[in-house]
Structures are given as structure tokens and as C-alpha cells.
Amino acid sequence: xxxxxxxxxxxxxxxxxxxxxxxxxxxxxxxxxxxxxxxxxxxxxxxxxxxxxxxxxxxxxxxxxxxxxxxxxxxxxxxxxxxxxxxxxxxxxxxxxxxxxxxxxxxxxxxxxxxxxxxxxxxxxxxxxxxxxxxxxxxxxxxxxxxxxxxxxxxxxxxxxxxxxxxxxxxxxxxxxxxxxxxxxxxxxxxxxxxx
Amino acid sequence: xxxxxxxxxxxxxxxxxxxxxxxxxxxxxxxxxxxxxxxxxxxxxxxxxxxxxxxxxxxxxxxxxxxxxxxxxxx
Numbered sequence: 001x002x003x004x005x006x007x008x009x010x011x012x013x014x015x016x017x018x019x020x021x022x023x024x025x026x027x028x029x030x031x032x033x034x035x036x037x038x039x040x041x042x043x044x045x046x047x048x049x050x051x052x053x054x055x056x057x058x059x060x061x062x063x064x065x066x067x068x069x070x071x072x073x074x075x076x077x078x079x080x081x082x083x084x085x086x087x088x089x090x091x092x093x094x095x096x097x098x099x100x101x102x103x104x105x106x107x108x109x110x111x112x113x114x115x116x117x118x119x120x121x122x123x124x125x126x127x128x129x130x131x132x133x134x135x136x137x138x139x140x141x142x143x144x145x146x147x148x149x150x151x152x153x154x155x156x157x158x159x160x161x162x163x164x165x166x167x168x169x170x171x172x173x174x175x176x177x178x179x180x181x182x183x184x185x186x187x188x189x190x191x192x193x194x195x196x
Numbered sequence: 197x198x199x200x201x202x203x204x205x206x207x208x209x210x211x212x213x214x215x216x217x218x219x220x221x222x223x224x225x226x227x228x229x230x231x232x233x234x235x236x237x238x239x240x241x242x243x244x245x246x247x248x249x250x251x252x253x254x255x256x257x258x259x260x261x262x263x264x265x266x267x268x269x270x271x
Binding site for chain 1: 207208210211214215217218221222224225228229231232233236237238239240241242243244247248249250254255257258261262264265268269
């Protein structure tokens with residue numbers, strides 16, 4: 001639409017002001033006269049619609065950002081609680097006589113819901129790990145002859161000698177159960193977890 | 197930026213600025229996601245040293261995001 005009043009015309013001050021943005025733009029950018037009738041009747045200003053869509057998307061992103069901070073705060077709070085928890089005590093888990101070389105047995109340490117494995121290697125060396133895979137907590141199975149602990153859920157593999165994650169999706173080594181042998185008895189005395 | 201200057205921007209120009217803001221916010225959110233996963237992994241591995249710095253960094257990202265959103269809403 002062309003202006004009907006020139007800037008010098010006194011009527012210009014009383015004419016309805018027209019914002020250059022105050023136009024309806026179709027998605028293909030062609031003038032409205034070339035658009036189908038339905039779009040002329042129900043016209044949408046595409047730049048304005050895009051502006052609103054992106055504003056809502058940004059609000060959602062900022063909300064997600066807030067959720068991540070809440071998650072970080074939750075971990076920090078859990079960290080404080082964990083620091084105040086007493087260290088697990090000594091617990092007898094097996095006798096050497098009941099554990100021949102090349103075998104393994106299960107026990108729970110430090111809690112009743114923390115399954116662990118005590119393994120006696122062929123050379124008599126004792127090893128103990130948490131049985132929960134560090135990927136999704138499936139139970140790992142010792143394969144002593146192959147020198148590995150295998151998680152059957154997603155084929156995660158840990159080194160039997162060190163507990164390190166050597167293949168598959170597990171992100172961390174298995175927590176190591178510290179052992180103490182007194183006479184014929186094997187005791188669990190602590191848990192050591194690490195990220196590498 | 198004064199109101200007078202702001203009015204000179206057309207919707208299409210504002211949309212370009214908004215695209216920049218959205219991209220920046222998106223990068224910060226992805227950074228926060230990475231930070232959260234790394235913190236969870238470290239915490240589960242008994243490494244508490246990263247928990248508080250990660251919380252501070254994530255909160256900084258949120259503050260930046262809120263600032264960018266405010267500039268977006270007032271544009």
C-alpha cells in the first residue's frame with residue numbers, strides 16, 4: 001500500500017502510523033496477492049511466528065539449564081551426606097579352607113544390598129570386587145581362566161587382576177574391596193572406588 | 197541500547213540477533229549436560245573434589261542463560 005500523504009502534508013500527523021514491520025509475510029516471501037485465498041484469509045506473519053517460536057524454545061532451554069543446576073546441587077548435597085557417613089567396619093566373609101584356588105564366592109559388603117565377589121586366583125592370591133557393573137549395575141561374572149570379569153547385560157569386561165574396565169560400556173573400574181587375612185579367615189575392611 | 201535505536205531494528209533483524217542468542221544458550225546447556233555427566237561419573241568413583249566447582253560452573257551458566265533470556269524478552 002502506498003502512502004497517501006507526503007511528509008510535508010499537515011494531514012500526515014493525523015494519518016495512522018505505519019510500522020515497516022506491520023506487514024504480513026508469507027513463508028515463501030511472495031506478496032500476499034500471489035498467495036492462495038486461504039492464506040490471504042488466515043494470514044500469518046512468518047517472521048513474527050518464528051520470533052515467538054524461538055522465544056518459547058529459549059525459555060525451555062533456560063528451564064533445562066535450571067534443571068541441570070538442580071541436579072548438580074543434588075549431587076553436592078549427597079556428597080555432604082556421604083562424607084558424614086561412618087566408614088564400613090571389618091566383616092568376616094569366608095575361610096580360606098572353603099575357597100579353593102581358581103574359585104569365587106559371593107558376599108555382601110558393606111550393606112546387605114551391596115553384592116561382592118571374593119576370588120581366589122590359581123596362584124592363591126585373593127581379590128574382591130563389587131559385583132555391580134559400573135554401567136547399569138548388572139551382576140558381573142568372574143571368568144578366572146580368561147582373567148576377566150564379564151557383565152552379560154551389555155558385554156562389559158573388567159580386568160580380573162585390577163578391576164579396571166577394559167571393554168564395553170562400563171565407565172569406571174569396579175570398586176575394590178580391601179581384604180585382610182587373619183589366620184584362616186578372610187575379612188573385608190573397606191571399599192575403594194576410583195574413576196580410572 | 198536505547199529504545200529509539202531498538203525500534204530501528206526490523207523483525208527480520210531482531211530474528212537474526214535472536215538466532216545468535218538461542219545458539220549461545222544451546223551451547224551453554226550442552227556444556228551443562230556434559231558437566232553433569234562428568235560430575236556424576238566422578239562422584240560415583242569417590243572423587244568429591246569436582247562436585248562444588250562443577251556446581252559453581254553450572255550455576256554460572258544458568259545465570260548467563262537467564263541474562264540472555266532477559267535480553268531476548270526485552271528485545
